[in-house]
Amino acid sequence: MNSMRMNREGLQPWRLKPVVGAALTALALTGCSLAPKYERPAAPVATQWPASAGAVTASQAAAADLAWQDFVTDPQLRELIGKALHNNRDLRMAIQSIEQARAQYQITRANQLPTVGLSGSGTRQRPGSTYALGGPLVADSYSLGVGISDWEIDFFGRLQSLKDAALAQYLATEEARKAAQISLVANIASTWLTLKTDTDLLVLAERTMLTRKQSFDLTKLRFDNGVSSALDMRQAESLLSTAEAARAAQTRARALDINLLTLLVGEPIPDTLIPAVPTVEPLPASGDLTQANAAPTLPDNRAQFLPIPEGLPSDLLIRRPDIRQAEQQLIAANANIGAARAAFFPRISLTASLGRISSDFEGLFGGGSSGLKSWSFGPTISLPIFDGGRNRANLEVSQATRDIAVSSYEKAIQTAFREVADALASRSALADQAAALQRQADAERDRFRLADLRYRNGVANYLDMLDAQRSLFATEQELAQVQLARQQNEVLLYKALGGGWGPQDEAAAREAAGQPVSREATANAR
The missing domain is CATH 2.20.200.10 (Outer membrane efflux proteins (OEP))
Structure with missing residues (x-):
């Protein structure tokens, strides 16, 4: 029974x-994988920065170790960057792409389980x-x-290869998010510097306009009394119109800077965080044109940054997120070859x-x-017997994709190397150029003072004073642009070396995602 x-x-x-x-x-x-063993391609750049980069001192420190909160010393700029990291829409899309890739990785990983x-x-x-x-x-x-x-x-590792590819794509989106933050920090700092320079140039244009307005009034008075010619009056009027046009152009440029900064921050900017336009002091009643230029024309109130350690070219391979993103995409393409090979087997x-x-x-x-x-x-x-060459074509596609990823990875390294080399070469050159222009501006200011004095005493003609006035304005504008380029070059060097993402940002990203997002923590998920 x-x-x-x-x-x-x-x-x-x-x-x-x-x-x-x-x-x-x-x-x-x-779990037997048919994917080729991944080997990192050799870096197609030199081991040292080029001689054209100037004197570079090798340092164990790296710019990527310098958090943006420490690099930026201006409190207003730090507050703007902090607001942008919470509100910028491009950064939000990068974060959401991470969540999308993470979910896709979990789907692929689940395919290995019954x-x-x-x-x-x-x-x-x-x-x-x-x-x-x-x-x-x-x-x-x-x-x-x-x-x-x-x-x-999964006898032949098809699902394992697909999971490895999905994981690499997930890690690539993490690096893309870091690269997006670095670009955002650099763009805000650069736009902030441009805004401050355009504000200074607006003040310069207004001061020059008032000076030329007084000069025009004086020349017209002399013309009405038969002392000056109509040519002198028309030249003074032309210079006044040039200054008025420059003021209008700088007003427009400053408004566009504020609009761009508002877009980058992602919300309306409080007036307390926008550089104010200083009030231009009225000209002295004595009519001495040179007294209007006695004070420094461009106050040194631009944001300053901490010195940046250059490090070595090899640091870029492990510190620049865009290079690490390209490498993860290469790893994903390499894993897809394993999945394409496994399609030939039962x-x-x-x-x-x-x-x-x-x-x-x-x-x-x-x-x-x-x-x-x-x-x-x-x-x-x-078991595939006849598929019209489909599996063979898929394998060739995956191999070609891997070759493309190798070239993309090598190009990312070369681009990063060039950006750093350009910034290093510009650093010393812009410093020398700014110093020379500062000396030229001082000389032009003194030249204008002497020309005005000689004209008032009847020693020189009016054309000499007008030429000195015109030259001083052009030199001061050029000096402001070079000073801006020098400050922006420091920002570009910081970005090119991988600065802008630090431990504080890593902790904030983990807290926002509610899970570990670092490479090591994600690798443990395998």
Whole structure:
């Protein structure tokens, strides 16, 4: 009786051993990858910065270790950057792309695991043929079971390669988010410097306009009294119109700077964070034009930054997020080759279930004679025989994609090397240029003073004074632009060396995501 019961329920040990053995064998053989071993390509740049970069002192420190909160010393600029990191829409999209890639990685990772489901059914019918043979008028049938469906056993690493590719893409989006923040910090700092320079140039234009207005009034008075010619009056009027046009242009440029800064910050900027336009002092009643230029024309109130350690070219490979992003994309392309190779081999899937059937509902959960245990085990194998060259073409596509990724990675390194070399070469050159222009501006200011004095005393003609006035204005404008370029070059060097993302930003990103987002923490998810 017990033997008949065991046969009916299908619980014979000799039937279970092959099932268990096959499952254990499948688990032991999974995970063999056909992807080529990844090796980082050699950096296609020199090991030292070029001689044209000027005197560079190798340092163990790196710009990437200098947080932007320490690099930026201006409190207004620091506050603007902090607001932008919370409100900038481009940065939000980069963060959302990380979440998208993370979810896609979890989907790909889940494909390696069996999908276990619970199923239950119940039927009630009147089988006419059974009733005619003396069976029951109404037959009930209930079943309850748990099982897996079409679980692909990853013998040749196809799913593992796809998971590795998805993980690399996820890490690439993390690096893209860091690169987006670095670019945002640099853009805000550069726009802020431009705004402050345009504000200074606006003040310079207004001061020059007032000076030329007084000069025009004086010349017109002399013309009305027959002392000056109409040519002198028209030249003075032309210079006054030039100054008025310069003031209008600087007013427009300053408004555009504020609009761009508002876009980068992502919200309206409070007036307390916008550089105010200083009030231009009225000209002295004595009519001495040179007294209007006695004070420094361009006050040195631009944001200053801490000195930047240059480091070595090899630091770029591990510190610049855009280079690390290109490398992760290369790793993903390399893993996809493994998935394309695995398509040439058999694909094995497994469907299995374990449950209980009964003619009454209570029998599904009790130990009565009406309940029977049931199980099924169904492996499936498919082997490509003819596909018209599809698998071969997919492999060639993945290999070509990997080659493209290698070139993209090498180009990212070369671009980064050039950006740093350009910034280093510009650093000393712009400093020398600014010093020379400062000396020229001092000389032009003194020249204007002497020309005005000689003209008032009748020693020189009016053209000499007008030429000195024109030259001084042009030199001061050029000096302001070079000073701006010098400050922006420091920002570009900081960005080119990978600065703008520090431990504080890493901690903030983890807290915002509610999970570890660092490379090491994500790698542990494998």
